[in-house]
Amino acid sequence: MNVHMREDMSLHSMRADDGIAKGEELLKVDNISLSFGGVKAITDISFDIRKGEIRAIIGPNGAGKTSMLNVINGFYYPQEGTITFRGKRRRRVRPHETAREGIARTFQNIALFKGMSTLDNIMTGRITLQKRNMFWHGLWTGPAEREEIEHREAVERIIDFLEIEHIRKTPVGRLPYGLQKRVELGRALAAEPALLLLDEPMAGMNLEEKEDMSRFILDVNQQYGTTIALIEHDMGVVMDLSDRVVVLDYGKKIGDGTPDEVRNNQDVIDAYLGVPHEEA
Amino acid sequence: MSPAILNFIETCLNGLMAGVMYSLVALGFVLIFKASGIFNFAQGVMALFAALTLVGFQTGQVPFSHLINAIFGTDIHHWGGGMPTILAIVLAMGVMVLLAFLLERFVLKYLVNQEPIILFMATIGLAYFLEGLGDLMWGADIKRMDVGLPSGGSFWWEDLTRAWAPADADYYGMYIDTLDVSAAIIAAILVTGLTLFSQYTATGRALRAVADDHQAALSVGISLRRIWVIVWSLAGFVALVAGILWGAKSGVQFSLSLIALKALPVLILGGFTSIPGAIVGGLIIGVGEKLAEAYVGPLVGGAIENWFAYMLALAFLLFRPQGLYGEKIIERI
Amino acid sequence: MLYREAGDFKTTYREDNQTFPIKSERYLFWGAMLIAFCVVPFFVNSYWEKSVLVPLLVWSLVALGLNILTGYCGQVSLGTGAFMAVGAFACYKLMTAFPGMSIFFVVILSGGVTALVGMLFGLPSLRIKGFYLAVATLAAQFFLIWVFNKFAWFYNYSASGQITAPERTVFGIIVTGPNAAPWATYLFCLTFLFIFAWLARNLTRGRIGRSWMAIRDMDIAAEIIGVEPLRAKLSAFAMSSFFIGVGGALFFSVYLGAAEVTEAFGIDKSFLALFMVIIGGLGSILGSFLGAAFLVLMPVFLKNLFVGSLGWPTDVAAHIQIMLIGGLIIFFLIVEPHGLAQLWRLTKEKLRLWPFPY
Numbered sequence: 001m002n003v004h005m006r007e008d009m010s011l012h013s014m015r016a017d018d019g020i021a022k023g024e025e026l027l028k029v030d031n032i033s034l035s036f037g038g039v040k041a042i043t044d045i046s047f048d049i050r051k052g053e054i055r056a057i058i059g060p061n062g063a064g065k066t067s068m069l070n071v072i073n074g075f076y077y078p079q080e081g082t083i084t085f086r087g088k089r090r091r092r093v094r095p096h097e098t099a100r101e102g103i104a105r106t107f108q109n110i111a112l113f114k115g116m117s118t119l120d121n122i123m124t125g126r127i128t129l130q131k132r133n134m135f136w137h138g139l140w141t142g143p144a145e146r147e148e149i150e151h152r153e154a155v156e157r158i159i160d161f162l163e164i165e166h167i168r169k170t171p172v173g174r175l176p177y178g179l180q181k182r183v184e185l186g187r188a189l190a191a192e193p194a195l196l197l198l199d200e201p202m203a204g205m206n207l208e209e210k211e212d213m214s215r216f217i218l219d220v221n222q223q224y225g226t227t228i229a230l231i232e233h234d235m236g237v238v239m240d241l242s243d244r245v246v247v248l249d250y251g252k253k254i255g256d257g258t259p260d261e262v263r264n265n266q267d268v269i270d271a272y273l274g275v276p277h278e279e280a
Numbered sequence: 281m282s283p284a285i286l287n288f289i290e291t292c293l294n295g296l297m298a299g300v301m302y303s304l305v306a307l308g309f310v311l312i313f314k315a316s317g318i319f320n321f322a323q324g325v326m327a328l329f330a331a332l333t334l335v336g337f338q339t340g341q342v343p344f345s346h347l348i349n350a351i352f353g354t355d356i357h358h359w360g361g362g363m364p365t366i367l368a369i370v371l372a373m374g375v376m377v378l379l380a381f382l383l384e385r386f387v388l389k390y391l392v393n394q395e396p397i398i399l400f401m402a403t404i405g406l407a408y409f410l411e412g413l414g415d416l417m418w419g420a421d422i423k424r425m426d427v428g429l430p431s432g433g434s435f436w437w438e439d440l441t442r443a444w445a446p447a448d449a450d451y452y453g454m455y456i457d458t459l460d461v462s463a464a465i466i467a468a469i470l471v472t473g474l475t476l477f478s479q480y481t482a483t484g485r486a487l488r489a490v491a492d493d494h495q496a497a498l499s500v501g502i503s504l505r506r507i508w509v510i511v512w513s514l515a516g517f518v519a520l521v522a523g524i525l526w527g528a529k530s531g532v533q534f535s536l537s538l539i540a541l542k543a544l545p546v547l548i549l550g551g552f553t554s555i556p557g558a559i560v561g562g563l564i565i566g567v568g569e570k571l572a573e574a575y576v577g578p579l580v581g582g583a584i585e586n587w588f589a590y591m592l593a594l595a596f597l598l599f600r601p602q603g604l605y606g607e608k609i610i611e612r613i
Numbered sequence: 614m615l616y617r618e619a620g621d622f623k624t625t626y627r628e629d630n631q632t633f634p635i636k637s638e639r640y641l642f643w644g645a646m647l648i649a650f651c652v653v654p655f656f657v658n659s660y661w662e663k664s665v666l667v668p669l670l671v672w673s674l675v676a677l678g679l680n681i682l683t684g685y686c687g688q689v690s691l692g693t694g695a696f697m698a699v700g701a702f703a704c705y706k707l708m709t710a711f712p713g714m715s716i717f718f719v720v721i722l723s724g725g726v727t728a729l730v731g732m733l734f735g736l737p738s739l740r741i742k743g744f745y746l747a748v749a750t751l752a753a754q755f756f757l758i759w760v761f762n763k764f765a766w767f768y769n770y771s772a773s774g775q776i777t778a779p780e781r782t783v784f785g786i787i788v789t790g791p792n793a794a795p796w797a798t799y800l801f802c803l804t805f806l807f808i809f810a811w812l813a814r815n816l817t818r819g820r821i822g823r824s825w826m827a828i829r830d831m832d833i834a835a836e837i838i839g840v841e842p843l844r845a846k847l848s849a850f851a852m853s854s855f856f857i858g859v860g861g862a863l864f865f866s867v868y869l870g871a872a873e874v875t876e877a878f879g880i881d882k883s884f885l886a887l888f889m890v891i892i893g894g895l896g897s898i899l900g901s902f903l904g905a906a907f908l909v910l911m912p913v914f915l916k917n918l919f920v921g922s923l924g925w926p927t928d929v930a931a932h933i934q935i936m937l938i939g940g941l942i943i944f945f946l947i948v949e950p951h952g953l954a955q956l957w958r959l960t961k962e963k964l965r966l967w968p969f970p971y
Contacts, residue, residue, distance in 0.1 A: 073837055075837060391947060398946055412932045544751060545748070
């Protein structure tokens, strides 16, 4: 879509270069169960995400979609099951460790840093890539300043890409909803993730904003080669964007496959059309 | 029973009674925090201010006499008459309600929707203001609080407990101050009364509704401003009672306001929003403090009561961050 | 007309990152520094030194430290007084144990000791948040003061329990003890403040500052993005305590000369520092200075007014003063909860467009 994109390819392949070929398994979720006290949020769910694809997770409200993302990036610890990311099996990791391994995400209810500007918010996304310690930052002049400028350049490319140059120095609290969502995407992109998790990136947007956001998601996927998992309620968007879809209902997996397969799956149709549930 | 066990029991009893007093102050905090999300640091100074006002009315002092003397070169102190204790208490309560009203009118109204830290700082400002105002109105000298509560050791209890020890033991019975006992009883009545009030009256229900969700409460027609006046009046009432009880014990002076600091560990132990938490937390802190003073204090050179309660609460919090009665926190994003 | 950014173009990211992005602001700053370093020392007398300048400099340093923790990292602390005491006692012990050590390094080392203690008491912040943490820092306040009172080793077994700063020099000029010249103590403190303000600015403008602010604004999201809460919070506690410790060391050795721990470093000092930060502006370096200036100067002004001009008794004046301070704090919070620094920012916005309204 614009000239900057091609130049960025090298930048964004830093973490993607892990010996996993496009189409191979990047993340695998095995028999995950999660409960809070007595409430079961997720029951025995398994699926995989392949490198380079856009994977949608759909399901009615309360199906456990956000919980699933929280499990993937280490915010919740599942009681059972394992997660394999880039060939490494893990059970208990802190969220900041998964961030370091290359998982970035956005949030259902915008979770920007309200006291900071757009620029600083996106710069914060690169926190795992910045290496200079407190000593150098205290001195500033020299290595710390060079590092800051280097990352600033990368962030400016993201700002260009998302077309938010004009709000660079605006405190994010003052921005309208649609732009906040975009800044949040920018913050996640800034981390140059191998896997990008998007939690309802288009919730509450109007048609035009949805189109913009879809375009950004497709661009990120196709031009940077970033693998994306997204939760979305707008079925039109899901069917158009995603390569494969996993369907959750009441914390269980009821469907998995290409958009067409899922669309014709009887369980999925029941769940969405509201056939009475038999309590499990 | 051996004297060692009896001493232990005596320490616990004294701790329990001190604990009830802590609960009382903590309750003032909890009431305001629940209804408005304000961590009211001025609660202790409110107790001091209420006690000063009460004594001032009782002994017939002229308010602001020092200031008047300074400006006009006069020398006035008392207007020549006192008033019955009951009337003075009612008037002091009136002053606290007026204070609550003025607070709502001139301060809280403008601070709605501010961040908690700003509200907290405002109450520290209020604490300074009230401290200065109290001293300016009634003078900074130490005053005696006498509202007719019995005081002194209980001989009956001492004689009774002496008989529990073996006859040949070197034991003289337990010492319990009757003032402490009556204070504990009054505090217990007050705590029960407030709990019943918030559970079974319409105003109490409105208070709990506001505590739960301001917006929702507004939408069903509860006047937030009226509720705030009521809550701060209630807190003023609790402060008055605390001021009377603590004042009767150790005189009305600046250090009275420091009881707020005693109540804080109770709050983090019991949780800022839980009335039972304030009560049980107060008792735990009271007993723990007295036991530590008696059995740990001598090992490290004493005077540990200033920080022991905090360390106890802190240690507890590390294992249970939600406090004694809080629900387990499930973080969401 | 003086304050313009038109024509002041930025062509590199480096220029865009400047502390004072506007030219006239830069001139203003360096002009003020020139006056502070080269002109004021010639005019300063003992009254101005003791009741205005030195307390102003020391409290600015302390406010700066607390602002790092509370304003930038969002952790409310009520233990500032105790951390100042740690700095003061570390300074005293070092001064008396190593008489040959330069006072400059003694003060810095005292800050280092305080940083370690601060980190220790910052540990609970990993588990508890908000007001619970604020109350927990009170534990540090009471415990540390108790320790300094109880164990005579800290005050070298002096009979009065006081610590007294011996005479020390920098480049042969006396800066501590009763014989220090006003201009010398003033310049000594000013140098420290200048260095530390520069340090604070550097730490808060880059990655470190962003990790603190991320924790402040939304700690859960910050962790998911890759900010390590342990590191961010403890580094904020350490840095903040470092500043406060240096402030405490100067407060004791240069300003007070002799100190008794409960009186000099009580909980009222913790509140005072917090007031400075709130009134000045949370998360603003300039705010730390403005807040400190306001709360140091106002009592001096009120005292001059009531006792000096109106001739009222000191106790009445003191009561009115405390009332007014309380009232003014509430007033400021109502008028501008983001502090004096925000007022300054708004003034600048207006100035930028002046004489046009938009």
